[in-house]
Amino acid sequence: MKEEVFYSKGMKYIKEDYPDLYEGNVSLNKVAYTGKALDYKTQKLIALGINAAFSDDRAIKKQIMSSMQEFGTTKDEIVDVFRVVLLIAGKPAFMKAINILYELEDDECVCGGGVI
Amino acid sequence: MKEEVFYSKGMKYIKEDYPDLYEGNVSLNKVAYTGKALDYKTQKLIALGINAAFSDDRAIKKQIMSSMQEFGTTKDEIVDVFRVVLLIAGKPAFMKAINILYELEDDECVCGGGVI
Amino acid sequence: MKEEVFYSKGMKYIKEDYPDLYEGNVSLNKVAYTGKALDYKTQKLIALGINAAFSDDRAIKKQIMSSMQEFGTTKDEIVDVFRVVLLIAGKPAFMKAINILYELEDDECVCGGGVI
Amino acid sequence: MKEEVFYSKGMKYIKEDYPDLYEGNVSLNKVAYTGKALDYKTQKLIALGINAAFSDDRAIKKQIMSSMQEFGTTKDEIVDVFRVVLLIAGKPAFMKAINILYELEDDECVCGGGVI
Amino acid sequence: MKEEVFYSKGMKYIKEDYPDLYEGNVSLNKVAYTGKALDYKTQKLIALGINAAFSDDRAIKKQIMSSMQEFGTTKDEIVDVFRVVLLIAGKPAFMKAINILYELEDDECVCGGGVI
Amino acid sequence: MKEEVFYSKGMKYIKEDYPDLYEGNVSLNKVAYTGKALDYKTQKLIALGINAAFSDDRAIKKQIMSSMQEFGTTKDEIVDVFRVVLLIAGKPAFMKAINILYELEDDECVCGGGVI
Structure with a gap:
């Protein structure tokens, strides 16, 4: 599971106020941590x-x-x-x-x- | 083996001109890369x-x-x-x-x- | 107006103790923020x-x-x-x-x- | 249009070899540059x-x-x-x-x- | 004298738990601060x-x-x-x-x- | 003498095209290198x-x-x-x-x- 377990207060606000930016962060996390080899x-x-x-x-x-x-x-x-x-x-x-x-x-x- | 395989030209000069500094670099490398767990x-x-x-x-x-x-x-x-x-x-x-x-x-x- | 509205406690001390350094900071601010086009x-x-x-x-x-x-x-x-x-x-x-x-x-x- | 006009040689290779990573970069660019106010x-x-x-x-x-x-x-x-x-x-x-x-x-x- | 006068709490723990790493830090300090000319x-x-x-x-x-x-x-x-x-x-x-x-x-x- | 001996090509252009910015750089250099004690x-x-x-x-x-x-x-x-x-x-x-x-x-x- 690659969701952030401890996501900060700021991220909760972003999710509410700027959903596109929140989604962008989720995608970026996924791309970063979906390694092919490591x-x-x-x-x-x-x-x-x-x-x-x-x-x-x-x-x-x-x-x-x-x-x-x-x-x-x-x-x-x-x-x-x-x-x-x-x-x-x-x-x-x-x-x-x-x-x-x-x-x-x-x-x-x-x-x-x-x-x- | 934790020696540097490709050590740069600069390091060769350091070895000659400042042996204590060269030794310091070798020790630092060893301490850094002698992990207990990784x-x-x-x-x-x-x-x-x-x-x-x-x-x-x-x-x-x-x-x-x-x-x-x-x-x-x-x-x-x-x-x-x-x-x-x-x-x-x-x-x-x-x-x-x-x-x-x-x-x-x-x-x-x-x-x-x-x-x- | 390009003066700093909130200038920090440290800057107040600098103004008193090192006036040349204070003036230098004021000039730098002016040069930086006096854009020709932006x-x-x-x-x-x-x-x-x-x-x-x-x-x-x-x-x-x-x-x-x-x-x-x-x-x-x-x-x-x-x-x-x-x-x-x-x-x-x-x-x-x-x-x-x-x-x-x-x-x-x-x-x-x-x-x-x-x-x- | 927010695509990168000059994208580097490296990005072309990424597009071919790691399409998910390429897509991640495109999305990140879009999120970054789709400002609400600026x-x-x-x-x-x-x-x-x-x-x-x-x-x-x-x-x-x-x-x-x-x-x-x-x-x-x-x-x-x-x-x-x-x-x-x-x-x-x-x-x-x-x-x-x-x-x-x-x-x-x-x-x-x-x-x-x-x-x- | 080139020992650290104020060494931090963390360094004390390192000395106990990872003596090789502590020694590495001491050596590095010595090499750094034993200048030939300054x-x-x-x-x-x-x-x-x-x-x-x-x-x-x-x-x-x-x-x-x-x-x-x-x-x-x-x-x-x-x-x-x-x-x-x-x-x-x-x-x-x-x-x-x-x-x-x-x-x-x-x-x-x-x-x-x-x-x- | 605190003028820059080797000043770069870019700085020469700045002197011609943006004299206020050039002067700002000269002043900054002077303030920086006019130490009271060092x-x-x-x-x-x-x-x-x-x-x-x-x-x-x-x-x-x-x-x-x-x-x-x-x-x-x-x-x-x-x-x-x-x-x-x-x-x-x-x-x-x-x-x-x-x-x-x-x-x-x-x-x-x-x-x-x-x-x-």
């Missing part, structure tokens, strides 16, 4: 890597959470994505991503959730 | 995705070639990386990457190589 | 598009507010800018901009302002 | 501004040419876009865009074309 | 300039604080770095950096610290 | 670092050449700038800058110039 999980890890390289807090957080929930992606797998970010995009981008990962982990601990 | 091929595809998102011609070309030679990565797999680039980094970054891929393919065809 | 409103929408493409929260918010107040720019016009951002800069940049737009709208609603 | 020419100038801010040579060139041919956009209008680029994205991005504009103009002069 | 302070100012050009809040703040504490870097020196950011990376990146600098200064005043 | 050479090295972090070929080349000619900046000093680029902006940006540096050096050798 599986969806791998493609989502690539998306996470790009978002981390762009230092985009919101997108990093969203990708980590959806990847863990949809595919059971482990912390080790996510750190392996961020190793590549360190090499290709430098240390500040890497540290931002690592900090978000551990903050998510801490949040879970407080809640007793233990997803991570 | 295999090396997947990590290289993530690197390709980030380079394409950054619209870095030279790095895109180098990653495509090394990925095809080291892992037999197929054109379909590479296009699946670029699908994610379209979604996360937009159409100009996607088109630049696609153009480089097809130019490499054309070059191969002329030479009768057929690697791609 | 009107000021169009140039401000281009500025908004670039800020959104750069995923710069603070600048996006500032541009939306000043554009609405100075020119009566509508939500539809702003969403049309962000459509281009989706194409050229990808979905995370688009979503960040859309979220900021709707948060501003929600804030206004709470206050009964109704500017948007 | 006209197509203004949206294309915003696209040019973002491409220039990203320092993307190929995309800048393509946008200048298509904008001049489709809408008769003048050099003054394009320079007004680049004034905003100077302010928002800095001088190197501005200079790259200006150089591309004048190279295109020089090319035209040689050919006696006089489009610019 | 002193460490100048290199740190270059790092600050790049972080500001990338509009990275967290890294800008961290670099300003460590630079002031380790080298007694003055506000004037930091503003001189940001002058270059205005030229090369544009006004929004410049304003973000200036705002962070003055917020740090204000924080110090509240605490009676007076470091800045 | 000397001009240090500010130019920061500019080089940012250009390298942005992977801007043309600007990197121009900054290296002007820095060597105006201040006698050495190869070691430039490599020290690029060490910081490796840390903050990643390996592809670093390699691009290093390659440009060595290509310039090779060009000089061919010409018997020996500036580098």
Whole structure:
């Protein structure tokens, strides 16, 4: 299933106010994640890597959470994505991503959730 | 093996003139690509995705070639990386990457190589 | 009038502490927005598009507010800018901009302002 | 008409080899450029501004040419876009865009074309 | 001394959970800041300039604080770095950096610290 | 002297066609490089670092050449700038800058110039 599990508040408004733009986003998502050769999980890890390289807090957080929930992606797998970010995009981008990962982990601990 | 197969002319000079900096690059490569959970091929595809998102011609070309030679990565797999680039980094970054891929393919065809 | 309506706290300090740098910023603004052929409103929408493409929260918010107040720019016009951002800069940049737009709208609603 | 007039060699290959991805690009273009409130020419100038801010040579060139041919956009209008680029994205991005504009103009002069 | 004075919470976790990755970061830092010809302070100012050009809040703040504490870097020196950011990376990146600098200064005043 | 020694063909055209925009660029340069506390050479090295972090070929080349000619900046000093680029902006940006540096050096050798 390639729908966005956590879609943001903004996207809900877009669906109501600009249905053509909403449909455009759904189609784009489908085209992007309907790989011929790579599986969806791998493609989502690539998306996470790009978002981390762009230092985009919101997108990093969203990708980590959806990847863990949809595919059971482990912390080790996510750190392996961020190793590549360190090499290709430098240390500040890497540290931002690592900090978000551990903050998510801490949040879970407080809640007793233990997803991570 | 995680050494760089195609290392650029610049890196050869660095090895001679600034050996500590060369060693630093080798170590960084090793740390980046020694994943605990993802295999090396997947990590290289993530690197390709980030380079394409950054619209870095030279790095895109180098990653495509090394990925095809080291892992037999197929054109379909590479296009699946670029699908994610379209979604996360937009159409100009996607088109630049696609153009480089097809130019490499054309070059191969002329030479009768057929690697791609 | 091409002065900045909402200029930030930092700019006020710069005016006091580094008057040459403040003057430099004023001149740059003037040169940028004194188009020969495009009107000021169009140039401000281009500025908004670039800020959104750069995923710069603070600048996006500032541009939306000043554009609405100075020119009566509508939500539809702003969403049309962000459509281009989706194409050229990808979905995370688009979503960040859309979220900021709707948060501003929600804030206004709470206050009964109704500017948007 | 919102089809791309100058579509690149790469896009032709995509149309043949990955028709779903080609269709996805066509849809995305349509959604992006079907503004409710801004006209197509203004949206294309915003696209040019973002491409220039990203320092993307190929995309800048393509946008200048298509904008001049489709809408008769003048050099003054394009320079007004680049004034905003100077302010928002800095001088190197501005200079790259200006150089591309004048190279295109020089090319035209040689050919006696006089489009610019 | 080239160790990071303010290392972030995330880095502490990395040290525990992924010691090889931690060591990789330490080595990278050492290689980067062991200049042959420029002193460490100048290199740190270059790092600050790049972080500001990338509009990275967290890294800008961290670099300003460590630079002031380790080298007694003055506000004037930091503003001189940001002058270059205005030229090369544009006004929004410049304003973000200036705002962070003055917020740090204000924080110090509240605490009676007076470091800045 | 803070005028640009190597100013590009595009800037000459701007001077003729858009004198206000030319003047705006001259003023911006002056404000940027008239530091209160850092000397001009240090500010130019920061500019080089940012250009390298942005992977801007043309600007990197121009900054290296002007820095060597105006201040006698050495190869070691430039490599020290690029060490910081490796840390903050990643390996592809670093390699691009290093390659440009060595290509310039090779060009000089061919010409018997020996500036580098």
